[in-house]
Amino acid sequence: MRMRSSRSGNYSVILGLVLPVFLGFTALSVDQSWIRIAQSQSQDVADAAAHAALVELRRTGDTSAAEAVAVSMIGRNQVGEAHGEMISVEFGGWNRGGAEMTASDKPNAVRVDVGRTGENELPLYFARIWNRDSAAVQGSATAASRSLHAVVVMDITASFRFDIHWARDGAVSFLDIVHDTASPDDRVGMVTFFSKYAHVWTEPFDLYDETEYATARAQWSTLTWGSTAHDYYGPETPAYPFYYYGADYYNDASQMPRYYGDDRGTDHSVGLKLGIDVLLEEGATDPFAYKALVVLTDGYPVGLPVKPARRPDDLVETWRVYMHGDDTRSESTIILESQNQALRAEDNDINVWTIAFGTGGQKEFMRSLVVGDGNSYATTDPSELEPIFVDIAVSLPMLLVK
Numbered sequence: 001m002r003m004r005s006s007r008s009g010n011y012s013v014i015l016g017l018v019l020p021v022f023l024g025f026t027a028l029s030v031d032q033s034w035i036r037i038a039q040s041q042s043q044d045v046a047d048a049a050a051h052a053a054l055v056e057l058r059r060t061g062d063t064s065a066a067e068a069v070a071v072s073m074i075g076r077n078q079v080g081e082a083h084g085e086m087i088s089v090e091f092g093g094w095n096r097g098g099a100e101m102t103a104s105d106k107p108n109a110v111r112v113d114v115g116r117t118g119e120n121e122l123p124l125y126f127a128r129i130w131n132r133d134s135a136a137v138q139g140s141a142t143a144a145s146r147s148l149h150a151v152v153v154m155d156i157t158a159s160f161r162f163d164i165h166w167a168r169d170g171a172v173s174f175l176d177i178v179h180d181t182a183s184p185d186d187r188v189g190m191v192t193f194f195s196k197y198a199h200v201w202t203e204p205f206d207l208y209d210e211t212e213y214a215t216a217r218a219q220w221s222t223l224t225w226g227s228t229a230h231d232y233y234g235p236e237t238p239a240y241p242f243y244y245y246g247a248d249y250y251n252d253a254s255q256m257p258r259y260y261g262d263d264r265g266t267d268h269s270v271g272l273k274l275g276i277d278v279l280l281e282e283g284a285t286d287p288f289a290y291k292a293l294v295v296l297t298d299g300y301p302v303g304l305p306v307k308p309a310r311r312p313d314d315l316v317e318t319w320r321v322y323m324h325g326d327d328t329r330s331e332s333t334i335i336l337e338s339q340n341q342a343l344r345a346e347d348n349d350i351n352v353w354t355i356a357f358g359t360g361g362q363k364e365f366m367r368s369l370v371v372g373d374g375n376s377y378a379t380t381d382p383s384e385l386e387p388i389f390v391d392i393a394v395s396l397p398m399l400l401v402k
Helices: 008-060 063-075 126-130 164-180 210-220 249-253 268-283 331-347 362-367 382-395
Strands: 085-095 100-102 109-116 137-144 148-155 187-193 197-206 290-297 321-323 350-357 376-379
Touching (some): 008 085, 008 109, 008 137, 008 382, 063 109, 085 137, 148 268, 164 187, 164 210, 164 290, 197 268, 268 331, 290 362, 290 382, 350 362, 350 382, 362 376
Parallel strands (some): 148 290, 350 376
Antiparallel strands (some): 109 137, 187 197, 197 321
C-alpha cells in the first residue's frame, strides 16, 4: 500500500511568499482610500475657506480680516480626523478672459491652499510595512466675484419727500460697498421714476475707475424727491430733479428730463422697464456678468388722471427717458405691467431685489417682483433703509471659479 507524502512544508513556504504581497495590496487599497478621503476633505475645506474669505473681503475690503476668516473656517473643519492647516492664501484680481488670478491693488479674488504637510502629514497604517508612515494631502480653491452689472431703481415720488434722504444714504452705502471690491468689468447705474415715466439718473459707469466712481457718488449723494405737479403740491415744490418753480419757471423746465403736467401716481413698471433695458445693453458687452436690479418704492401702484402737458415748445430733451403711452393707467394695469417686466427680467437672467417702504399694500406687490437670487424687504422705519441696502450689497452671490 502506497503512503501519501506530507506537503505541509510547501504550503508554509508559499504562504510566506504570498503574505507580504497580500499585506502590500491591503496597505495600498486601505491607505490609498484613506488618502483620497483626506484629499477630498482638504478640497472641501479649501472651497469653504475661499468662499468665506471672499465674502469677508467683499464686506470689509480688508485682506487681513478675510485671511482671518479663512483661518477660522479651516480650524472648524477636519482633514483626516485632525485639523488641516493654511498652507497659503493669496489675494488678487480675477482675469475672466485668462481664467486666472493676477496681482491687483483692488482684489476681488482669493486663492486658499489647505492641507496636511510636513510634521502634520496624514498618518498611514498598513503602508508602514513599506517604511512609509505618512502622506501629504492638499486642496486648493480660488473664489472670485463675477463682474457685476447693477442698476438701482429709485421711486422719487412726492409722497417720499419726507424720508427719501434715508433711501439716498442707503443707495450711496450700496455703491460704496460694491466699489470696495470692484473689478475692472463692474458697471453700476441708477434709474429714477415716478408717475408715467422714468429716466436714467446715472448712466452705467466703470465702478473700478476712481474718478468715475467719485463723480457718480457725488451725484447720488444729492438725489432728492422730484415732482412736476406744480398745481398739486404748490409753488414751493422742487421741480424735477432739483429746481424750484418761480420767476424762471420755463428756464428751469429746460433742465428737466420732461415736463408732462403733474406726476400724481406711482407706476413701478416704467422704472423696471428702463432698468432692465439698461442692464441688457450693458450685458451685450459682457454676457457673463452678474446682473442685479434693486428696486425701492414707498408706494403701492396708483394710477391717477394726468393733466395736459404744460411743456414749452422749445424744450430740448437731454435725458434718457422711458414713458408709457397711456394717459392714465389703472392700478391693476400697473401691477400687471410690473409683473410682466419681472418675467422679462427672469427671461434675461436678471436678478431682482425689492424694497417696500411704508404702510400701504406695497409689501406683497413688491414681493411678487422678486427674481432669481433676489430677495424682498419691507419696513415702515426709514432708518432701516440703509441697513437693507447694505445687506443686499454684501449678499450678492459669489462664484467659485476653480
